[in-house]
Amino acid sequence: SGSYLETYDLGNGTNPEDSTVVAPYYSGHFADRWIQDQLSITVGAATGVDILDRDKAGVLPGYCGRTEDTFAQGGGAFIANKSGPVRAIRSYMGANSGPYTQHDHFFYDRVEEGVLFHRVHEIGSGYNTTDYSPLGSGMTYANNLNPSGVIIDGVPDTVVTGTITWELATGAQGSVVRSFTTETTIAGLDENSYYVDDTDPSDDPCTGDDDALYGTSGPWWIGITCTDPVRPECAGTADDLRGFKRVYYGAPGLTVEDAMALDQEARTALVVTVQGVVSTPVPAAPIAPLALLLLGVGVARLATHRSRG
Numbered sequence: 001s002g003s004y005l006e007t008y009d010l011g012n013g014t015n016p017e018d019s020t021v022v023a024p025y026y027s028g029h030f031a032d033r034w035i036q037d038q039l040s041i042t043v044g045a046a047t048g049v050d051i052l053d054r055d056k057a058g059v060l061p062g063y064c065g066r067t068e069d070t071f072a073q074g075g076g077a078f079i080a081n082k083s084g085p086v087r088a089i090r091s092y093m094g095a096n097s098g099p100y101t102q103h104d105h106f107f108y109d110r111v112e113e114g115v116l117f118h119r120v121h122e123i124g125s126g127y128n129t130t131d132y133s134p135l136g137s138g139m140t141y142a143n144n145l146n147p148s149g150v151i152i153d154g155v156p157d158t159v160v161t162g163t164i165t166w167e168l169a170t171g172a173q174g175s176v177v178r179s180f181t182t183e184t185t186i187a188g189l190d191e192n193s194y195y196v197d198d199t200d201p202s203d204d205p206c207t208g209d210d211d212a213l214y215g216t217s218g219p220w221w222i223g224i225t226c227t228d229p230v231r232p233e234c235a236g237t238a239d240d241l242r243g244f245k246r247v248y249y250g251a252p253g254l255t256v257e258d259a260m261a262l263d264q265e266a267r268t269a270l271v272v273t274v275q276g277v278v279s280t281p282v283p284a285a286p287i288a289p290l291a292l293l294l295l296g297v298g299v300a301r302l303a304t305h306r307s308r309g
Contacts, residue, residue: 004078013073019081021088025110026174026249028052032072033092034103037209041174043110044251051136051173053208056129057095057103057116061194061220062203069207071095079104097121100228111248118227118241121234128243129194129218130178131208132169139171141215144263145193147256152215154199163191166263167217168256175254179266180219181244189241190222219243 029038039052076094095101098120142149150157226234
């Protein structure tokens with residue numbers, strides 16, 4: 001709509017946008033803060049078609065009173081929206097009665113990392129699922145509870161639900177592997193999952209471009225207590241709930257074994273070691289101020305590069 005600080009409606013959306021993220025392995029599109037509505041895999045022999053209807057978020061599947069659309073229609077703001085040589089960062093907050101609820105995206109050449117910070121009054125449950133578009137039909141879906149997989153085709157399947165640690169969708173369109181982790185202080189939180197593949201679902205799709213749910217899948221947290229430390233009724237008692245998602249994009253043909261290996265990679269912390277350095281005497285000849293400045297910049301860049309592994 002113009003300059004963010006001058007025209008963005010912080011108090012009451014919507015704030016339509018036409019934003020794209022383009023990387024060597026994939027591309028995506030955002031139409032508002034919470035609304036990701038396109039995803040294409042562009043590596044190898046992938047067809048490059050748009051396989052995403054919506055990346056969905058809400059309180060209860062099938063309940064349209066709180067969805068990514070209503071989150072965008074309510075008050076909110078951007079924390080960051082930046083491009084860079086290593087990654088792009090998209091961070092925003094504001095989800096109806098959870099004004100401090102926050103979603104961060106970190107886009108790398110092959111990988112997208114997401115963090116969903118729940119900061120809201122007691123809501124009972126919440127979900128974050130991926131609803132594929134009709135062009136995603138024909139892909140095979142599998143996860144740690146259903147390694148044999150089912151075909152995304154709009155025909156209902158029987159799958160095991162529960163705590164999913166990874167999921168895979170693969171076909172001629174390309175491959176997507178998602179690794180999930182939840183960090184929380186909520187005692188007894190049920191880390192469940194959701195899966196529906198139906199062109200005429202009993203649950204209202206609520207958002208997106210079609211009335212179907214094609215291979216709609218993802219985490220569904222049940223038993224969410226107050227997670228907003230700012231709310232007076234939660235002062236000193238608010239719990240913490242964060243959902244982490246790492247997404248790997250690849251060419252057609254990734255297997256369940258590949259997905260398991262990538263999930264393990266996502267869960268393996270980067271190990272940093274430090275070696276001692278033998279100092280040398282400073283040369284007697286003075287170094288010009290400009291040379292000192294350039295040397296400092298070079299060291300800073302090197303340190304940054306090494307810290308990213």
